[in-house]
Amino acid sequence: MAPVSRRLFLKSSAAVGAGLVLGVHLPMPDKGFAAAPEAPPQPDLYNPNAFIRIAPDNTVTLLSKHIEFGQGPYTGLATLVAEELGADWGQMRAEGAPGDLVYQNIGRGMQLTGGSSSIRNSYLQMRRIGATARAMLVAAAAKQWEVPAVEVLVDKGVLTHSSGKKATMGELAEAAMALPAPAADDVKLKDPESFTLIGRELPRLDTPAKLDGSARYTIDVDRENQVVAMIERPPRFGAKLTGFDEGAAKRIPGFVAAKEVPGGVAVYADGFWPAKMARHALNAQWDESGAEHADSDQMIERFKAKLGEAGKPAADRGGADAVLDKPAEGDKVLTADYVFPYLAHAPMEPLDCVIERTADGGVEAWYGAQAPTIDQMAIAKVLGVPLDKVKINVLFAGGSFGRRAQGDASLAVEAAQLLASAPEGRPVKLVWTREDDIRGGYYRPLYVHRLEAVVRKNEIAAWRHRIVGQSIFAWTPFPEPKDGIDPTSVEGARNLPYGINDFKVELTTEKIGIPVLWWRSVGSTHTAFSTETFMDEVLAAAGLDPVEGRLAMLAEHPRHAGVLRAVAELADWGKGAPAGRAYGVALHESFQTYVAEIAEVSLDRSGMPKVHKVYCAVDCGVAVNPNIIAAQMEGGIGYGLGAALFNAVDVVDGRVVQRNFDDYKPLRMGDMPEVSVTVVKSGEAPTGVGEPGVPPVAPAVANAFARLTGKRVRHLPFARALGGA
């Protein structure tokens, strides 16, 4: 282990290993920002100095390598550290770690929050860090008290010896850090049987600041002499600026400057309101000849036309084609087409970023960065500063749902470009309005699917799934997958757990100039819907119960079966829904977390589904904090339900139709069902919960709706399928 520095342990770790950022290695050989210089020295990912700070007042602060936007890593990671450290929960604090490779997502080689991986990749790391720090504190106490280390006890942040000696972690921290760190082999982790914090519903560390207005988000950052900047963006993706009327903007009090930037016209002003007014006055003109003229309705028709042709195989076992081409006498052949619209993430806090030049020729930024490593590289490249002089302070974000995890670093690039053009080099606070957010692209892609199955006697004799849509990978610097299959387009479909022998999934990828991005649960946002509603239809054709029929095909997948059984029990599936209501079930695994949901649905006056209750069973391995797991299931259910009921981003001749929450309708309290969550007991390594609650809700509601009405909704959102009800 690297020598540990006392100074860092006690004070800010902001400067830890700044040099290590040099030479970030990303899998982007031929596209992207900066070619990685030679392989960097691998930072020590288990060095307590980088991750915890023990102060003389006995508080222990975790520097969270994962951004906190509600999904709970501050509390979760602090729990893991505190468990092995022997800390009292009351002494734990958390804050965001800055951009630095020592804070990388293990296995991904860069600092990134995404793919519901925070707890999954940190579980052993944070525990080992806690255990290492504990060993060092014990060694310091033993030395000071001249007793054998094995006789020093640690409990709730206090070290004691039978002789009556006693000291807090805060009192020992300085001495502890002067000692050599123990060898990795000497650091023993607890047996899970003896956990005292992991598995408990510990209160969240970030709650108090979120109740009195003191929590600080990007939009709250004020740098001295900063200007607020907004961008007037093209009316169609890809349009070119031809001119604008600065004179009109100049008449707005507080206006500072307007400049052409790659993204459009940047307006700089002394405040949000002057910036918005001045932007409005600009009257920018555009050359739209080379712009994107895509039209979502036409795309749907074009994509549907492709459903008749085979795509690239993403999964192929047995002979689904042969069975489907030549059904036998008595076979039932089922076919269904599905349409999924573009979706905006619409996090509560629209995108923003504060950025300034530092006295040493570098750049410092403050914002909710979900992928700081990529952003650092992008900022370095745009501004021509060395990578190790780009500092990113990662703040709370008011939601993200994937919006801030940008493979192309578009927000960081935009902020850097604005800083490059800033009047007198002033610090810049870039803000997006809600309209910018809804119209700014980076949507969940529009997809169409076709599902076909053959039911022979009471079994599924063949299953073929065709998907047509844009590639998310194409909007990242990551190399195109060699087999031409973007895994994010087919995840959840190609790995369908049911034991079907003749099974095929095909993908056709379309190129469109509308930027797309991962949206909470990514491919599962659409594959769970088509597979789980179609499965209900197929089971009905086979005369099988939705729960029993699924279970019969899950012999090889005990964790899928486990959550399905658990949710059926929770909802009392056998007894069924109360009068006038129906149950619908759906099951889906995403990011190695298994979730089954049962929706209890009636019809409202307009004929739309009214979801009263959602029962949810989740298996995410060891449950680090069951209360946060439940909260993420509740939130995921609401998020998935709102989109399924109401949301679509429409593009007409290259222009986005929707603009704000009046026409991109968020789920409100009256539409939010009660949610009952059961966390299935498991000793498996923990997995994430930020996304996996989302996928099952829409198909569960659609399945219940079909039971109530006999009508299959296959074109989302429901409001559109049901005639704008």
Next chain:
Amino acid sequence: MKYALTVNGEPREVDVAPGTPLLWVLREQVGLKGTKYGCGVAQCGACTVHVDGKPARSCVLPVEEVGARAVTTIEGLSGPVADRLRAAWRSLDVPQCGYCQSGQLMTACALLTEVPKPDAEQVEHAMAGNVCRCCTYTRIRRAIGMAAEEGGAP
């Protein structure tokens, strides 16, 4: 233009262009950042403050219309109802990202001040203008119920 405001009980003089929404005056002139921007068109409730005790969307309230009325923001929200609400919010760990929560608490506090024991429909009606993209609604409902319960008989 200069405007004299009363914010959280204190007189504040600000100098902004007429038409500037109270939201931006509070955040950028007065320096109170707890009130948030979410939509700017009275659709989300993130910017909710109290004006003479009544919830108002500060993003669409021009500063000149505030006049002598008392403005309360999340930083100044206090009293027994607010205390009970915060305690309930804390015990249920209501917030996720937290960005909407100032507005949620402001609206909930105005509701319980006016209707100490609201029924489910009254809660839904009062809170309908406050969006939470993290969908913490089930916990907000429960927390309001808890705080009302602890308020004792009406």
